[in-house]
Amino acid sequence: MLRMIREDIQTVFNRDPAAKSALEVIMCYPGLHAVWLHRVAHWLYRRNRFLVARFISHINRWLTGIEIHPGAKIGRRFFIDHGMGVVIGETAEIGDDCLLYQGVVLGGTSLKKEKRHPTLGNNVVVGAGATILGAIKVGSGAKIGSGSVVIRDVPEGATVVGIPGRVIEEHRKPVIDLEHGKLPDPVAEAVRLVLKKEEEIEERVRKLENLEGITSQIDRYIEQKKEEIEKEFWESGQSNKKSKAKP
Numbered sequence: 001m002l003r004m005i006r007e008d009i010q011t012v013f014n015r016d017p018a019a020k021s022a023l024e025v026i027m028c029y030p031g032l033h034a035v036w037l038h039r040v041a042h043w044l045y046r047r048n049r050f051l052v053a054r055f056i057s058h059i060n061r062w063l064t065g066i067e068i069h070p071g072a073k074i075g076r077r078f079f080i081d082h083g084m085g086v087v088i089g090e091t092a093e094i095g096d097d098c099l100l101y102q103g104v105v106l107g108g109t110s111l112k113k114e115k116r117h118p119t120l121g122n123n124v125v126v127g128a129g130a131t132i133l134g135a136i137k138v139g140s141g142a143k144i145g146s147g148s149v150v151i152r153d154v155p156e157g158a159t160v161v162g163i164p165g166r167v168i169e170e171h172r173k174p175v176i177d178l179e180h181g182k183l184p185d186p187v188a189e190a191v192r193l194v195l196k197k198e199e200e201i202e203e204r205v206r207k208l209e210n211l212e213g214i215t216s217q218i219d220r221y222i223e224q225k226k227e228e229i230e231k232e233f234w235e236s237g238q239s240n241k242k243s244k245a246k247p
Helices: 002-015 022-028 030-046 050-064 186-212 220-245
Strands: 105-107 131-133 159-161 166-169
Touching: 002 022, 002 030, 030 050
Parallel strands: 105 131
Antiparallel strands: 159 166
């Protein structure tokens, strides 16, 4: 038991560069308190002491703002960063070395008394405000972008973003990556493609107008706004490429 407590404290230091001392971690990290109280509640739940287990989880929610059903199965070195608003359902299963940020929901989609919550493999990172619903599996090393809604299985090492969640990168090296905000943006990529196609069409129209001797006045305001939009999305694309290129 003492070894596990030490491991939990070290996990906080590994995940949060703001942690300054062991005493601070023990006293001031609600994510750590939530995990410790859940272990007590889960121990009781497995021994059919359901009311006491639920009461402890209720106290846990009141103290930390984190709701973990006592039936949820959680692995080692699990860390909830900031934590407020996190909800983990009864049949949820979480592997080792997983990291959840504030507002994450591991929810169910069925009223049947069966497996109805997600299963997370090892080394999974779930960004702030993400929702994972149903008895789906999120493979080890996967990364779920902030605000995403995931309703289908996620392959190992994949990166998922959007509503509904879409896999935009696969076979990523399974390591804990705190920079979950630096994810590719499929919407921005779509806009870039549209802008590029629109530019090609404009070029064709200009050539046709030159052949026919037609001259049209350019709307400078629209051109200026277009250049600003293109610059914004081009810079966004360059930053994404640089982040991918980092080892």
